[in-house]
Amino acid sequence: MEALDxxxxxxxxxxxxxxxxELFLKANYVAYPWQLLFHAKARAADQPGGPTKIGxxxxxxxxxxxxxxxxxxxxxxxxxxxxxxxxxxxxxxxGKESMEDLVIKVLANRVPHDFSSSTIKFPNxxxxxxxxxxxxxxxxxxxxxxxxxxxxxxxxxxxxxxxDMLLGSMRTTKEGWRPRLYASFNPGGKGxxxxxxxxxxxxKRGIEQAxxxxxxxxxxxxxxxKEYIDYLVGLKGQLGMAWRDGDFDIMAGAFFPExxxxxxxxxxxxxxxxxxxxxxxxxxxxxxxxxxWAAIAPDGKMYVYRELYRAGLNFSALADExxxxxxxxxxxxxLVADPSIWSVxxxxxxxxxxxxxxADRYKEVAKKEITMVRANNDRQNGWSAxxxxxxxxxxxxxxxxxxxxxxxxxDLIRVFPDMIHDENNPEDMDSDEEDHAxxxxxYGIMSKPEPYPPQAPPIEEEKPLYxxxxx
Numbered sequence: 227m228e229a230l231d232x233x234x235x236x237x238x239x240x241x242x243x244x245x246x247x248e249l250f251l252k253a254n255y256v257a258y259p260w261q262l263l264f265h266a267k268a269r270a271a272d273q274p275g276g277p278t279k280i281g282x283x284x285x286x287x288x289x290x291x292x293x294x295x296x297x298x299x300x301x302x303x304x305x306x307x308x309x310x311x312x313x314x315x316x317x318x319x320x321g322k323e324s325m326e327d328l329v330i331k332v333l334a335n336r337v338p339h340d341f342s343s344s345t346i347k348f349p350n351x352x353x354x355x356x357x358x359x360x361x362x363x364x365x366x367x368x369x370x371x372x373x374x375x376x377x378x379x380x381x382x383x384x385x386x387x388x389x390d391m392l393l394g395s396m397r398t399t400k401e402g403w404r405p406r407l408y409a410s411f412n413p414g415g416k417g418x419x420x421x422x423x424x425x426x427x428x429x430k431r432g433i434e435q436a437x438x439x440x441x442x443x444x445x446x447x448x449x450x451x452k453e454y455i456d457y458l459v460g461l462k463g464q465l466g467m468a469w470r471d472g473d474f475d476i477m478a479g480a481f482f483p484e485x486x487x488x489x490x491x492x493x494x495x496x497x498x499x500x501x502x503x504x505x506x507x508x509x510x511x512x513x514x515x516x517x518x519w520a521a522i523a524p525d526g527k528m529y530v531y532r533e534l535y536r537a538g539l540n541f542s543a544l545a546d547e548x549x550x551x552x553x554x555x556x557x558x559x560x561l562v563a564d565p566s567i568w569s570v571x572x573x574x575x576x577x578x579x580x581x582x583x584x585a586d587r588y589k590e591v592a593k594k595e596i597t598m599v600r601a602n603n604d605r606q607n608g609w610s611a612x613x614x615x616x617x618x619x620x621x622x623x624x625x626x627x628x629x630x631x632x633x634x635x636x637d638l639i640r641v642f643p644d645m646i647h648d649e650n651n652p653e654d655m656d657s658d659e660e661d662h663a664x665x666x667x668x669y670g671i672m673s674k675p676e677p678y679p680p681q682a683p684p685i686e687e688e689k690p691l692y693x694x695x696x697x
Contacts, residue, residue: 241266246301253300253336260442261293267438268297271406277438281381281409281425284472287444287458290410291315294377295332297408299339302375303352306403310353312368312395315379317358325356362388362416374398375406382411386420386660413468416656419644426474443472481609481645481655484616491639492630497521497531502678503556505548506601506670507563508662509580515539516666517548518635519558522677527628528615528670533635535663541567541580545587560597562673564665568600601669606653608668615671629671638663 233256237247240262246269250257257265270276283290295313303309315325329341340347346354355373359365362384369391376396381389396405411421429439444450444458458470467473497503502522509515519532534547552558567580578586581598588596602608615629631638641663646656655661 237262237265241270243269245305249301249304250296253296253333255296255300255332255336257293257296258289258446258448260440260446261289261296264293264440265297265301267440268301268406268408270438271404272402274404275435276404277406277434277436278404279407279409279424279437280440281411281421281437282440282442283410283412284426284439284441284474285443286412286469287447287450287454288442289447289449290442291328291379292332294379294408294410295328298354298375298377299333299346299348300337303348303354304337304350306352306374306400307350308352309374309400309403310355310372311375311377312355312357312371312373312392313377314357314359314365314368314392316383317360325358329356359384365392368392369395371395372397373405374400374403375408377408379410380412380415381409382413382415382417382421385416389417389420413472413474414646416646418474418646419641419660422474422644423640441472443470475643480643481647482613482616482642484613484618485642486618487639489618489625489627490616490629490631490642491633492529494531494632494634497529499555500678500681502559502675504559504670504673504675505561506666506673507561508666508669509541509544509564509567510537510662511540513537514637514660514662515544516637516662517544518638518663518666518670519552519556520670520675522675524677524680526677527626527630528675529630529632530635530638530667531632533638533663535637541583542587545584546591549588549592558596560599560673562599562601562669564669565600565603599673602672603669604672605655605668608672609653609655611671612664612668638667 234247236259237257240259242262242265246265250265264280264282267277267280271278271280282293298311298313303311315328325344326341329339329346333339333341333346338349344356346356357368365384365388373396375398376392378384378389378392393407396407398405409421409425411417411425425437425439428434428437429441444455458466460466461470501524503519504522505517505519507515507517514535514537517534518530521529521531523529532551534551536547539547548561563581567584570577570579585596585598588594612629616627618625618627620626633639641660645661645664647654655664
């Protein structure tokens with residue numbers, strides 16, 4: 227009884243209501259202290275303003291699967307009749323066997339249920355659809371079906387696009403119930419960037435609103451076997467920092483491991499007017515348009531100093547934004563852009579390319595012409611060129627690189643560390659990721675920008691020794 231009282235005190239301090247704990251005890255489910263924090267957030271999701279996306283874990287081994295499955299089956303599906311939950315897990319082994327293992331561990335004979343055909347049914351009409359995915363294509367069969375809630379294990383293995391498609395299926399008519407997502411994850415994978423910006427960063431900054439993140443690692447799981455603990459402790463380098471420590475600031479398999487904010491992000495300064503200035507752009511209408519201004523210093527360094535990153539702009543509106551963001555005193559040498567905008571398709575209705583619409587609008591509003599250059603779209607050599615600009619070197623005892631980015635270019639800085647390799651082509655970046663900013667940068671670098679040649683000092687005319695006689 228003393229241990230039970232202490233357990234209830236811990237649960238109460240975490241925010242778990244008594245009815246929830248009674249359901250857990252009835253099922254003989256005992257949660258670890260960190261898991262109780264998750265269960266409390268799950269109940270908070272019932273309230274207006276509570277989190278509707280709850281993530282947990284970060285590292286490997288704390289018991290993420292057990293906690294999520296317990297919340298869905300022992301609490302949510304018991305207290306709300308007729309609930310329909312989708313529970314997705316990445317299946318490394320046979321999908322049905324993987325799911326059966328979890329059902330036996332958590333429910334066993336303590337919670338009345340029927341498990342057949344990958345569906346768990348409860349006496350009150352609630353059910354859990356158990357799904358598995360080996361890759362993103364397997365997700366499509368779940369899209370478009372209505373679910374009251376969705377739980378996704380290893381959500382970091384799915385791209386943001388696929389997650390958004392799934393969340394579009396989440397809606398309810400159940401009174402007193404708000405649809406919610408439960409997600410577990412580790413660093414790495416297609417969804418590393420999505421997970422980091424959605425859960426990890428708001429938690430670190432203390433600005434969580436619609437989301438909640440409960441971090442945990444193997445040290446918070448007293449039931450973990452010694453052999454697996456030894457394995458995690460022995461991991462070296464980035465993989466150890468990711469799997470053992472749940473460090474989202476690094477990522478094993480990053481496409482640009484050279485990127486380092488301490489080296490590549492510089493203090494803003496007033497750029498000398500005699501430096502060459504160029505712009506580069508990756509256009510997207512439904513997706514983001516990434517447009518950047520850069521100055522080329524006399525020593526060849528590229529300073530990216532201004533950013534336009536926005537969706538929904540047609541070419542005329544984009545030209546207007548470009549003009550508004552470029553002071554009249556700035557002389558832009560050229561704009562290099564994705565060659566696809568020179569094709570006659572998409573938004574135009576008069577047989578005009580996007581490049582033509584942009585250039586005509588620019589001339590109309592700015593009263594001058596702009597030089598537009600078709601980008602070299604060789605991706606493999608382009609990424610190699612970007613890496614050359616990222617390569618660090620010592621300059622006056624300080625590590626520098628040929629690429630320098632002003633802090634105001636927040637989206638370029640944000641996406642750089644999150645890009646991963648294409649699993650089918652390791653030499654290329656995964657195009658399912660948010661690659662617009664880096665595609666734009668690649669166009670700029672592949673244009674091989676050179677600084678203006680140094681101006682020769684003016685030649686002074688020889689003065690006559692005897693000006694009166696011109697000698």
